[in-house]
Amino acid sequence: MSFDDDDLEGLLANGHLSGRAYDQIEARVMDRVLPRARPSRFYWVMAAALPAAAALGAIALYLNRPAEESKPSGGFTAKGAEGPLAGAVELRCSADRGCRTGDTLLFLVDTNRAQGYLNASAQRIEPPSSERIRFFPTEGGESPLVEATGGMKVVEKGVRLGASLGPGLYRVDVRWTDGGPSADPSAGRGTSVELKIDE
């Protein structure tokens, strides 16, 4: 950012800082006050795009199975969640088993019912933890956009389950927003899905 750009922003903002400047300050404050372990999680999350693509084949096989076949035990759909989006999103790591550390977590979305930017975070409920781990938006502020193409769709970006997402039962909160990605856990509309990570 050049010096003259800052001055022009100062003029436009009537002598205050601009929203862009506030964004930068906020990022520096959060870097300083949030636990240090958290950035490493984001590195895992950001690194997940490629493994997600590699895992698509297995999930495609799952999606193409005859409809009357029962789902394997590895899938996680909304549990205890009510409302119009309950069951609209399913979490999977592979076609034939549950999730383990090191897997890539994929989001399967019923695009007839849920569309928009997919924002997601997780909190471990067994054993309980107060820490919330954000999947989307990523540290770069990106969330995958799911369009209303109809039918079930595997979201192109997944989440690598790093060592910090150890074995346990997690509640994954998924929020759908229209205007852009959002880290606000109450933004848009959403549902919750339980995710079990095995040893």
Next chain:
Amino acid sequence: MGLRFFERVMTIFQGQPQLLDAFRRGERWALEQVYRAHVRMLDGYLRSLARAGNARELGLSSSVADALQEVFIRAFSQTARSAYDGTRPYAPYLRKIAKNLFIDQLRAQGRDLEQLVGTLPDASEGAPGDGEPLADPRVASVLSTYLSTLPPPLLGVYEQRFVLGNSQESACSALGVTRRRLRTDEERLKSGLRRALVTNGILRGDLSVGDRIVRSVGSHVF
């Protein structure tokens, strides 16, 4: 006056126990919400301190940005969060931190504080000086004319990012645009203003914009 009364008796945490709990636990979304609710007010307060303290350098944007960062780091420390009960008004608390930081900076400069401290804006009151007019009437006129010609989409970006100081995420959500679109429109706003200043003879097209405009901004800040 209404806002100041509201600030004295209310807090962002009023009726929001989930926000308070998350804030005290240090959850990012809660810290972000508290930051956004107060950052623009603190920006104005820090500039009013610089004016009252006749400390021009501390009212420059870069100094204000550094001070804002420091105030929020102190306020969001685990100790400070744990000690906050959620019932005391939060804005005066932040201004108190800002004022103490400002006094420390003056002290480090070797300034005589005995008489000066009494003239500084009270931390318990709202920040005065918000939205002060530009000192250079030619710049003010060009800016006003330029803003009056903005098409609605650009005007929306101007309001979200330069009047309200909203986050990129919040602005995108309010305007229904992508981040890339927002960034492009912010650049269009700045390049349009630069052209207007050149067209009106305030800036010369062949000069560094920064060299010339800094004088206008300087008079604007103080």
